[in-house]
Amino acid sequence: MLRQYSDAASTHASRVLEMAERIIAGEEQQLGTIRLNCRTAWEENEKARLALYRHEADHHCDRGASVPSVCDP
Secondary structure, three states: OHHHHHHHHHHHHHHHHHHHHHHHOOOOOOHHHHHHHHHHHHHHHHHHHHHHHHHHHHHOOOOOOOOOOOOOO
16 A cells, blocks of 8 residues: 555656646646646545555554654645
8 A cells, every 4th residue: 555655646746747847848738638647646646645544544553653644744
């Protein structure tokens, strides 16, 4: 689950970077598609984050840990 969250977060970060680079370069003709890809990646990231958070809570994976969940902002 942590690997899925990490992969989803990396994909989202890549999509955000792509969107920023295209805007900075003035290549805004495909901005709608790029925004959609970014939004989709964000949604997948959120699903993975919530799944990991629920898993930690349901199975007490953070039991005894003195650090917050990896999902906490």
